[in-house]
Amino acid sequence: MAENNMKEADAPVKKNFIDLQIDKDLTEGKNDSRVHTRFPPEPNGYLHIGHAKSICLNFGTAQKYGGKTNLRFDDTNPSKEETEYVDSIMADVRWLGFDWEDRLFYASDYFDQLYEFALKLIEDGKAYVDDQSSEKISEQKGTPTRAGIESPFRNRTVEENKDLFVRMKAGEFDEGARVLRAKIDMASPNMHMRDPIIYRIMKAPHHRTGDKWCIYPMYDFAHGQSDYWEGITHSICTLEFEVHRPLYDWFVDQLQETDYRPRQIEFARLNLSYTVMSKRKLLELVKDKHVNGWDDPRMPTISGLRRRGYSPESIRNFAERIGITKVDGMIDVTLLEHSVKEHLNKTAQRVMGVLGPLKVVITNYPDEQEEELDAVNNPEDESMGKRKVPFSKVLYIEKEDFMEDPPRKFFRLGPGREVRLRYAYFITCNDVIKDENGEIIELHCTYDPASKRGQLARWKKSKSYLALGFCPTRR
């Protein structure tokens, strides 16, 4: 144990660009030199391997700096969110090996404070209620190259705005009838600064607050405040939020004390070759029953990978290997696969199995005899011990391990060939028995008693032949 700790302490810590930023913040004494991150999933689906990268990054970064990490559900859109997702997310994060301790939060915890802040924005003349349709608002937004125009409702009085917003909350208006917008700059070169919507009417029950609310805050409004209230120092998110950062900062600056500031840092999300990572598409696969649920082994979800046999440490190693940058690239799946192979090779128990059985009769083996052979559980790790494998006259090999007319590079059994059965004897195939359709149903072989494992007499016939796995029949 102590040795392990020493080892880890001595290992050079590989720094990514986020670490370097944190180093800088720390030397400047920012935020009392605290490091506090958060993993903020929206509970609208199961976590996938891309989230694993973010989880390892957020928890890993805090660990490196002796800081803390919160788990926060970003549940500001009740139409997509469910408790089932909340539960699966917590299970997956734990399975990956991370612990948020007592710091479990929900954006919905802040709905009251967020509402008060919206009111404050209105009172400060920095937010207004817009009565226009979403089409109209979007039309007035302009384009990236053309400035937007101001809403006719932009200059309502504080009193009127307040009255309308309170009534929005009271449920007096239909969904889509009105929104609350921040009053910033319709001509900003950054589209997100063109009077972004901060509250909308949604008459949908929320998975936690039920029907208490019929107005819900937008991500841009809620996220920075949630970070602030939780004392987050480094708010790590993916690249597409880069252009949101000025807005993130704007809201915090308008609404919070200046005692400290969370810093948003963006990194490139994971792209894996041959792998669908879009939550929308994964949801479609589940909903349309192309797969048997979110944890189908064919899914790139954490629960799918788990069922597939991936270990948490292999996923963590993978996350470590791929690194953290802002380069939007494409990682080869073989790297993920290599990570499991590496771990499983050291830890997995080996057994023999036959999927497509082909009967083998050892003609010169005594009818009633059965012996037990020693098989190692893991050649990489002797401490995993041995097991007994029964051997008798009739047994089964894999269909694919036999070819009647083997090509040059086929190293398994064929007519007249001699190969070893793993942990057992050399057998020679003498006869191929077929049914009336010409299908091979049975092989008649003879074994060489002198070739038993451990007896040096027949150590090896030919290095080009493989040892075949087999399944016994017990009498």
Next chain:
RNA sequence: UGACCCGUGGUGUAAUUGGCAACACAACUGAUUUUGGUUCAGUAGAGUCCAGGUUCGAGCCCUGGCGGGUCAACCA
């Protein structure tokens, strides 16, 4: 035609912050092997998007291009 971001072998990440480009995956040889696994030895592959500039010296700094990404949801 706007704002912001990115550009190092096939892929991903490094490069003591200005000192002759390293590691991993993938590929290919060969050896070993009672898992076509593992392990071991080795090979090939970029001169760092381009062009200038500063410097004794540039992947790292400056300027200008080129290429790619993101942004116009009452999603996050």
